[in-house]
Amino acid sequence: EDQVTQSPEALRLQEGESSSLNCSYTVSGLRGLFWYRQDPGKGPEFLFTLYSAGEEKEKERLKATLTKKESFLHITAPKPEDSATYLCAVQEFDSGYALNFGKGTSLLVTP
Amino acid sequence: DAGVTQSPTHLIKTRGQQVTLRCSPKSGHDTVSWYQQALGQGPQFIFQYYEEEERQRGNFPDRFSGHQFPNYSSELNVNALLLGDSALYLCASSSRTVTYEQYFGPGTRLTVT
Numbered sequence: 001e002d003q004v005t006q007s008p009e010a011l012r013l014q015e016g017e018s019s020s021l022n023c024s025y026t027v028s029g030l031r032g033l034f035w036y037r038q039d040p041g042k043g044p045e046f047l048f049t050l051y052s053a054g055e056e057k058e059k060e061r062l063k064a065t066l067t068k069k070e071s072f073l074h075i076t077a078p079k080p081e082d083s084a085t086y087l088c089a090v091q092e093f094d095s096g097y098a099l100n101f102g103k104g105t106s107l108l109v110t111p
Numbered sequence: 112d113a114g115v116t117q118s119p120t121h122l123i124k125t126r127g128q129q130v131t132l133r134c135s136p137k138s139g140h141d142t143v144s145w146y147q148q149a150l151g152q153g154p155q156f157i158f159q160y161y162e163e164e165e166r167q168r169g170n171f172p173d174r175f176s177g178h179q180f181p182n183y184s185s186e187l188n189v190n191a192l193l194l195g196d197s198a199l200y201l202c203a204s205s206s207r208t209v210t211y212e213q214y215f216g217p218g219t220r221l222t223v224t
Contacts, residue, residue, distance in 0.1 A: 004153075032211045043115070043201050043215035044154070087153055091211050096167040097144070099203075099213060101153030 003027055006088050006102035013109050016077045021105045023088030024070040033071050034099060035064050036087040044087055047073075078109045113138055115204050115216035123222045124192050132187045132219045136204030142166075143185040144213055145177060146201040154201055160185050161207065189221075197223045 007022045025033065032051050036044035048057045050066040057064050061082065063074040073086055085106045089099040116135045124130050136143050142161045146154035156169035160179035179185045183204075189196055199220050203213035 034212075036215070041199075041218075041220070043117075043218045046212065046214055049212055089153070097142075097159050097205075097211070098156035098167060098169060099144075099146075099154070100156070103151070103153050 003100055004088060004090055004102035006086075006105050008105060009103070010106045011108070013075075013078055013107070015079055015109055015111050018074070018076045018078070020075070021073040021086055021107070022070060023073070023102055025088075025090045026069075027090055027092045027100075029093040031091045031093050033066055034089045034091070035062075035071070035073055036089065038085045038087055038104070040085075047086075075107070078107075080109050080111055083107055083109045115202055115214055117200075117202050117216040117219050119219060120217070121220045121222075123224060126192055126194060126223055128192050129188065129190045130192060130221060132189075132200050132202075132221070133184065134187070134202030134204075134216060135184045136202075137214050140204035140206050140214070141183050142205045142207060143179060143183065144203045144205070145185070145187045146203065146215075147171075148199040148201055148218070150198075157187070192223045194223050197221060 005024045035047040038044045048064040053068045061076050065072045085104040087104045089101040118133045144159040145157040148154040158168040159166050163179045174190045176188045199218045201218045202216045205213045
């Protein structure tokens with residue numbers, strides 16, 4: 001059973017059409033939840049770390065939120081340059097320092 | 112401020128051969144982790160090096176080994192390559208003071224034929 005599940009697998013938006021990506025997780029003790037952006041053939045780019053339920057972080061058109069079971073990445077008025085795969089990862093207290101990733105959501109924003 | 116660098120960018124090897132990938136961490140970082148990312152999948156943790164020792168290992172066979180040097184740079188070695196080892200290999204660095212935030216390099220694309 002996957003510990004980190006991201007949905008949807010793929011999302012197509014019109015420029016300016018806001019939406020949310022979901023990351024649900026099942027871990028015994030969450031040290032942190034991480035969001036990354038990955039462009040094709042490139043390494044993941046760090047976006048946010050969230051540590052406790054209720055926490056929120058923002059960066060430009062992106063806002064990440066965290067509950068005890070899931071995290072959302074809200075994208076407000078997206079632009080074509082926001083097109084990428086968005087990866088969610090969790091780090092557990094019992095699992096040391098490894099990041100456990102979901103499969104990602106592939107986002108395409110069309111003009 | 113130099114970020115994480117990896118070399119080479121691309122590599123093509125034949126089944127059964129051995130390969131070495133290299134990583135230099137972000138300035139100020141002393142911990143290096145390696146991940147394998149298959150096409151369409153999220154990265155999978157291979158191992159982490161700190162103070163020149165393997166601190167944690169994921170579910171990968173002994174064919175995968177590594178090393179960390181006194182300047183914190185690291186190598187990933189894979190022996191007896193299999194076709195299934197074809198993937199993007201990612202290096203991530205972090206600081207012992209903020210160990211949980213890992214910053215990734217551009218990756219090395221390994222193709223095994």
